[in-house]
Amino acid sequence: MNCSMCSKWDDDTELRITTLEHCYVVLNRDQFFPGYCLVFTKAHVTELFHLDPPTRGAIMEEVNRVAAALNVVYQPTKINYELLGNMVPHMHWHLVPRFSSDPLWPRPIWSEPHAEKYLSAVETAATLDSIKGALRKTGRQAQLFPVI
Numbered sequence: 001m002n003c004s005m006c007s008k009w010d011d012d013t014e015l016r017i018t019t020l021e022h023c024y025v026v027l028n029r030d031q032f033f034p035g036y037c038l039v040f041t042k043a044h045v046t047e048l049f050h051l052d053p054p055t056r057g058a059i060m061e062e063v064n065r066v067a068a069a070l071n072v073v074y075q076p077t078k079i080n081y082e083l084l085g086n087m088v089p090h091m092h093w094h095l096v097p098r099f100s101s102d103p104l105w106p107r108p109i110w111s112e113p114h115a116e117k118y119l120s121a122v123e124t125a126a127t128l129d130s131i132k133g134a135l136r137k138t139g140r141q142a143q144l145f146p147v148i
Contacts (some may be wrong), residue, residue, distance in 0.1 A: 005040050005090035014124065017131050020062045022055065025135075027127060030116040033096045033109055035074045037131070039066050040092035046085060063093050069134035070097050080109065 009016065009024045017025040017037065028036040041059060048056055067079050076097035083093050096109055104111055119127060 003090050022059045023062045032114050032117040035070050035097040037095045045091050046089045065138050068138045072134040073130045
């Protein structure tokens with residue numbers, strides 16, 4: 001199987017945020033929307049209904065934990081949760097902090113093209129550290145898996 005999401009953790013090592021029990025979390029390379037992350041299942045699965053209820057619930061808790069951490073770091077107006085899979089049929093969420101001041105507000109992030117924004121290595125490291133720190137705090141509160 002040739003799935004870009006199955007290899008993303010190994011391919012994008014410089015964007016790694018953490019590994020959780022069921023999911024990996026990486027920073028999206030394009031940071032036009034600050035804090036935009038991907039949460040994707042370790043196992044190749046395409047639909048929520050393919051999972052048994054306890055696993056499905058645990059995965060949703062992991063998505064929630066990442067969203068809570070992004071909320072702490074960015075204090076956005078809203079967090080968008082995108083679970084599509086049409087182009088990449090591997091369960092993954094686009095978690096995107098949104099602000100009423102962003103150029104595409106309140107439309108979806110894909111409503112029109114935008115210039116991509118890439119962070120420098122220093123900016124990327126600072127962003128990863130901020131999100132990891134917030135995840136550590138949410139992990140202690142939720143008694144979930146530690147952030148690497």
